[in-house]
Amino acid sequence: MKSEFWESDQFRQRATEVLVGISRAIVQDPIMKVWVLGLQLVNEAIAGAGDRGMWSWYDSTLAAIATVDSTLPVYLSDAWNSVPALDVWLHSAPLPLPSDNNGHLSTRWAKTAPASATRSSPLPW
Numbered sequence: 001m002k003s004e005f006w007e008s009d010q011f012r013q014r015a016t017e018v019l020v021g022i023s024r025a026i027v028q029d030p031i032m033k034v035w036v037l038g039l040q041l042v043n044e045a046i047a048g049a050g051d052r053g054m055w056s057w058y059d060s061t062l063a064a065i066a067t068v069d070s071t072l073p074v075y076l077s078d079a080w081n082s083v084p085a086l087d088v089w090l091h092s093a094p095l096p097l098p099s100d101n102n103g104h105l106s107t108r109w110a111k112t113a114p115a116s117a118t119r120s121s122p123l124p125w
Contacts, residue, residue: 003046005042006045006046006049006052006053006054007052009053012053012057012061015041015061016057016060016061016064019039019041019061019064019065020064020065020067020068022039023039023065023068023069023072024068026039026069026072027068027069027072036072037073038072038073038074038075039065039072039073039074039075040074040075040076040077041058041061041062041074041075041076041077042054042076042077043077044077044080045077045078045079045080046079046080047079047080047081048079049077049079050079050081050084050085050088054079055088058076062074
């Protein structure tokens with residue numbers, strides 16, 4: 001079986017929708033908001049994905065996730081070719097640093113949930 005993720009706009013659009021849904025679930029669940037370290041868009045993208053629309057998909061998916069939570073850390077694959085990836089990321093529009101509503105850098109990553117934290121309902125999926 002062959003993965004055709006990078007050849008299919010439909011697959012990439014569906015992946016974006018799923019990632020946005022996961023982002024919403026994280027934002028809406030106080031325990032997940034504290035404990036989730038970030039969202040990985042693609043685990044080890046195939047070599048050459050950068051030539052198959054990976055960069056534009058990253059841009060559009062990052063923008064979609066940012067509409068839900070611009071402070072959620074997102075992890076990206078370099079598609080096994082770090083030099084072009086660094087070039088793309090260094091020459092892209094700068095991403096805003098996570099901040100709270102008062103303009104202070106976010107320390108959300110440093111928070112911990114109280115030992116008594118429990119979820120009152122199951123996860124939505």
